[in-house]
Amino acid sequence: MLALDPMLEGEVLWTPLIIVVLKVLVVFVVGLVATMLMVWFERKVIAGMQNRIGPNKAGPFGLLQTLADGIKLFFKEDLLPRRSDRFVFALAPFLSFVPAFLSFAIIPLGGDYRDGNDGIVTWFGVETRVQLADPHIGVLFALAISSIAVYGIMLAGWSSGSKYPLLGSVRASAQMVSYEAALGLSLASVILISGTLSTSGIVAAQSTLTDWHVVATGIVPFVIFLVAATAELNRPPFDLVEAEQELVGGFNTEYSSIRFALFYLAEFMNTVTMSAMIVTLFFGGPQPISYGGVTLDIPLIPNGLEGTVWLLGKVLVFLYIYVWFRATLPRLRYDQLMDLGWKVLIPGSLAWFMLLAVQRLARNEGWNVFTTTAAAVVVLGMCYALLQAAFSMSNRTREREGAQF
Amino acid sequence: MELVVFVLASAMMLIGAVGVITRSNPVHAALSLVLTLFGVAVHFVALEAYFLAAVQIIVYAGAIVVLFLFVIMLLGVDKAENLSAEPLVAQRWLAGVAGLGLLGLLVVAVARGADVLATRAGGLDTSAEAAGGDANIQQLARSVFGDYVVAFELTSVLLVVAVVGTVMLARRRAAGDA
Structure with a gap:
């Protein structure tokens, strides 16, 4: 009932049930291991960028360092601050951890999408997809989950009963709610072009390099999505939520032991999921690079498995970009953060969406696409001028009233 | 199966709704409200209104209650209120009357609605097969923008x-x- 998965139609049989359970297990384990490796990857790459060695003692290349850290966290004392709200304090780490795993469920992890195939594979005589779930609402599910993730951080800060975590969580809720709008609006462009909400449908719509949504929507929605996603993840340069120089440690200051580990895990898991989301939406997910009838084919690997290899490669690029952001970009000031979100990203993504919609309308109605686009650009330019006039007007009013910010 | 989902979702909604009005801590009340909203979303999913369910969570749980919590935290009103003071005279009495009236209206509406539903099969065709699973969204779009x-x-x-x-x-x- 809940999935487009062809396997789940009709009556429930044993084989599909076992496949679903296996999928859940694999996604969970892959998620945990990916998170572990991501922590190692981030430390190692940053160390490289800063001319250090990074973790190199535990296991080959320090690969087991995260495991050692995790075990250490498990054995630490679990503190409960006296002024905390006990129930909410215990609930918050789970509200942060569970959404991180849930949104991983809708990402197509492989399958054969080339030559117009729809990514359906046959396992043990059962047709299914290489993704845990493919709900009708697809990417909206991811948006809903990411809006739930705000609660974890927000409640963690509030329930600690302490100043700095509260400041961190107030910042977090303002930031995440602001950037969610930009995230959703840039997503709308992708949905407009692909014509479907389901993640497997979005991947199937990107069969050649020019169909990849990063090209098909123009590069703007991708850039906006990348920036908004970084802010949504609270990763540098948008890590005001846990700015250690200002807020001690941010929303998780009072947490220790396994509860802290859950927050830490959720943060890195979210980074992995968001990278996979960007790849799914804009870079064709498990699709190989293919242009003008020529497809890059990895030799020796069957087509069904090859999708997973492509996805992994693309996700690694984005994970590297996130680490690179962290190593190079200084943190934004709070007013810069809000200005970027509300005055640049939201109007920008809205304007770009209107432009794409006008082009689509012109093509459907048989109007001249260039004239229509030019007219739309003129109208949007006027809107931009109006917006700028409003900004300068409000700035002047503020200066007259002697506001400090 | 449908019955189980209905009972569970309704229980979520009722527990949440009772929590909203009985918890004295505003943050706990807001969290109870989230539980209620989730129950509504589950009902929507059970009725195959997937889009509404997603929007329910994104807009209500994800934005509106977050704003409630934001205001509660920012203003620092996260203390239990003193309930003995009555800012408006006779407001409890009036609230009781209004509540009873609303309940009466609801009962009448449900009773009449049941008759209408029994005699007329129709409404939106939201079966997942229509238009490849996007039937919800297309019909909503036609209604809202048409x-x-x-x-x-x-x-x-x-x-x-x-x-x-x-x-x-x-x-x-x-x-x-x-």
Whole structure:
């Protein structure tokens, strides 16, 4: 009932049930291991960028360092601050951890999408997809989950009963709610072009390099999505939520032991999921690079498995970009953060969406696409001028009233 | 199966709703409200209204209650209120009357609605097979941007007016203080 998965139609049989359970297990384990490796990857790459060695003692290349850290966290004392709200304090780490795993469920992890195939594979005589779930609402599910993730951080800060975590969580809720709008609006462009909400449908719509949504929507929605996603993840340069120089440690200051580990895990898991989301939406997910009838084919690997290899490669690029952001970009000031979100990203993504919609309308109605686009650009330019006039007007009013910010 | 989902979701909603009015801590009340909203979303999913379910969570749980919590945290009103003081005279008595009236209206509406549903099969065709699973979204879009576009636009104008009015009121008070 809940999935487009062809396997789940009709009556429930044993084989599909076992496949679903296996999928859940694999996604969970892959998620945990990916998170572990991501922590190692981030430390190692940053160390490289800063001319250090990074973790190199535990296991080959320090690969087991995260495991050692995790075990250490498990054995630490679990503190409960006296002024905390006990129930909410215990609930918050789970509200942060569970959404991180849930949104991983809708990402197509492989399958054969080339030559117009729809990514359906046959396992043990059962047709299914290489993704845990493919709900009708697809990417909206991811948006809903990411809006739930705000609660974890927000409640963690509030329930600690302490100043700095509260400041961190107030910042977090303002930031995440602001950037969610930009995230959703840039997503709308992708949905407009692909014509479907389901993640497997979005991947199937990107069969050649020019169909990849990063090209098909123009590069703007991708850039906006990348920036908004970084802010949504609270990763540098948008890590005001846990700015250690200002807020001690941010929303998780009072947490220790396994509860802290859950927050830490959720943060890195979210980074992995968001990278996979960007790849799914804009870079064709498990699709190989293919242009003008020529497809890059990895030799020796069957087509069904090859999708997973492509996805992994693309996700690694984005994970590297996130680490690179962290190593190079200084943190934004709070007013810069809000200005970027509300005055640049939201109007920008809205304007770009209107432009794409006008082009689509012109093509459907048989109007001249260039004239229509030019007219739309003129109208949007006027809107931009109006917006700028409003900004300068409000700035002047503020200066007259002697506001400090 | 449908019955189990219905009972569970309704239990979520009821527990949440009772929590909203009985918890004295505003943050706990807001969290109970989230539970209720999730129950509504589960009902929507069970009725195959996937899009509504997603929007329910994104808009209500993800934005509106987050704003409630934001205000609660920012103003620092996260203390239990003193319930013995009564700012308006006879407000409890009036609230009781209004509540009973609302309950009566609801009962009448449900009773009449059951008759209508029994005699007429119809409404939107939301079966997942229609239009490859996107039937919900297409029909909603036709309704909102086609049949009811004027009402839709008027609602957005109303919201803009409310926002502008709020900003104006807030700014005027600040100017008066200075």
